[in-house]
Amino acid sequence: xxxxxxxxxxxxxxxxxxxxxxxxxxxxxxxxxxxxxxxxxxxxxxxxxxxxxxxxxxxxxxxxxxxxxxxxxxxxxxxxxxxxxxxxxxxxxxxxxxxxxxxxxxxxxxxxxxxxxxxxxxxxxxxxxxxxxxxxxxxxxxxxxxxxxxxxxxxxxxxxxxxxxxxxxxxxxxxxxxxxx
Numbered sequence: 001x002x003x004x005x006x007x008x009x010x011x012x013x014x015x016x017x018x019x020x021x022x023x024x025x026x027x028x029x030x031x032x033x034x035x036x037x038x039x040x041x042x043x044x045x046x047x048x049x050x051x052x053x054x055x056x057x058x059x060x061x062x063x064x065x066x067x068x069x070x071x072x073x074x075x076x077x078x079x080x081x082x083x084x085x086x087x088x089x090x091x092x093x094x095x096x097x098x099x100x101x102x103x104x105x106x107x108x109x110x111x112x113x114x115x116x117x118x119x120x121x122x123x124x125x126x127x128x129x130x131x132x133x134x135x136x137x138x139x140x141x142x143x144x145x146x147x148x149x150x151x152x153x154x155x156x157x158x159x160x161x162x163x164x165x166x167x168x169x170x171x172x173x174x175x176x177x178x179x180x181x
Contacts, residue, residue, distance in 0.1 A: 071119050082113045
C-alpha cells in the first residue's frame with residue numbers, strides 16, 4: 001500500500017487544500033451577496049490602494065502591468081488544466097471509485113474554468129490600470145464579479161461564475177482527499 005501523503009507533510013498539504021476549499025466556498029457566498037446587492041466594495045478599495053502605491057514606485061507601471069499579465073497567465077493555465085483534466089495526473093485515482101472520480105473530474109473542469117474567468121478579469125483590469133496609469137481601474141475579486149453583473153445578462157454570468165467558484169471549492173476538497181502529496 002502506498003503511504004504517500006500520510007506523514008506530517010502530507011497531512012499539512014491536505015489541510016491546506018481543505019482550507020482552500022473552505023475559502024472558495026466563502027467566495028461563492030460573496031458572489032451570492034453580489035447577486036443580491038448586499039456586498040460592499042472592500043476588496044476593490046484594497047486593490048486600488050495597493051495599485052496606487054505600486055504605480056508611484058519607479059517602474060511601478062511596468063510592475064502593475066506585469067502583475068496583470070501574470071494573473072491572466074495563471075487564469076489561462078487554470079483553464080487549460082481544467083479542459084485537459086491535467087489535475088487527474090496528480091490524484092490517486094487508483095484509490096477512487098467511479099463516482100468520486102466522475103464528480104471530482106466534473107468539479108475540477110468547471111471549477112478551474114471558473115477560476116480562469118475570475119483571474120483573467122482581474123488581470124485584464126490590472127493591465128488596464130497600468131496602461132491608463134489609473135489605480136481606480138484595478139479591481140479585486142468582488143470587482144471582477146461586479147463587472148460581470150453590470151453587463152446585459154449579468155445575473156446569468158454572475159450565476160455561472162458562482163457555480164464555477166463553488167465547483168472550485170468542491171474541487172479543492174477532492175484535492176485535499178485524493179491528491180498525491
